[in-house]
Amino acid sequence: EIVLTQSPGTLSLSPGERATLSCRASQSVSSSYLAWYQQKPGQAPRLLIYGASSRATGIPDRFSGSGSGTDFTLTISRLEPEDFAVYYCQQYGSLFTFGPGTKVDIK
Amino acid sequence: QVQLQESGPGLVKPSQTLSLTCTVSGGSISSGGYYWSWIRQHPGKGLEWIGYIYYSGSTYYNPSLKSRVTISVDTSKNQFSLKLSSVTAADTAVYYCATYYDFPPVDYWGQGTLVTVSS
Numbered sequence: 001e002i003v004l005t006q007s008p009g010t011l012s013l014s015p016g017e018r019a020t021l022s023c024r025a026s027q028s029v030s031s032s033y034l035a036w037y038q039q040k041p042g043q044a045p046r047l048l049i050y051g052a053s054s055r056a057t058g059i060p061d062r063f064s065g066s067g068s069g070t071d072f073t074l075t076i077s078r079l080e081p082e083d084f085a086v087y088y089c090q091q092y093g094s095l096f097t098f099g100p101g102t103k104v105d106i107k
Numbered sequence: 108q109v110q111l112q113e114s115g116p117g118l119v120k121p122s123q124t125l126s127l128t129c130t131v132s133g134g135s136i137s138s139g140g141y142y143w144s145w146i147r148q149h150p151g152k153g154l155e156w157i158g159y160i161y162y163s164g165s166t167y168y169n170p171s172l173k174s175r176v177t178i179s180v181d182t183s184k185n186q187f188s189l190k191l192s193s194v195t196a197a198d199t200a201v202y203y204c205a206t207y208y209d210f211p212p213v214d215y216w217g218q219g220t221l222v223t224v225s226s
Binding site: 001033035037043044045046047050056057088090092095096097098099100101 | 154212
């Protein structure tokens with residue numbers, strides 16, 4: 001089973017700042033089958049990024065994904081008030097596993 | 108656009124079987140290409156994939172839950188279901204039904220339903 005580790009656990013930033021979230025896999029994720037989700041309290045997760053770097057339908061271009069192999073990054077270029085949430089990475093190259101999440105909260 | 112809605116008991120006793128149903132609207136559950144899935148989230152924790160069923164009936168279950176899980180489809184009601192047997196307090200979670208077309212990741216989710224295992 002591929003284990004995903006996300007860092008940091010919590011990221012405290014102000015609106016307008018840049019957020020950089022990391023997702024590291026215990027072994028290489030085949031074909032960059034790595035997705036990122038955003039989850040707000042009381043809501044289901046929302047798909048942001050798939051294939052490591054492709055934005056899902058309707059996702060603003062301030063969200064971008066990068067990486068390959070075992071190291072992946074989600075970047076939010078300028079935080080908007082609605083971006084404060086928990087972010088999960090998920091690999092789907094070998095079964096399906098999720099990371100533990102990174103909470104982005106308001107500084 | 109596909110919409111999903113979970114339903115079922117919010118409280119289950121230990122050792123019993125948890126049963127949830129997901130009603131699909133905006134599309135036919137028997138149309139090809141969709142993988143009908145269940146995912147859960149323990150309170151305040153991360154996400155765990157339970158399994159999926161393809162319209163043909165083929166299934167995949169998380170190895171850690173495989174011995175207790177059954178996912179099935181009822182095409183006449185446009186629903187799919189989850190059964191998890193021999194539950195314990197560790198199965199208390201929000202259960203989501205979800206789906207994707209042809210290839211992951213999941214891009215359609217239900218709103219989730221909290222199931223508490225307690226006597």
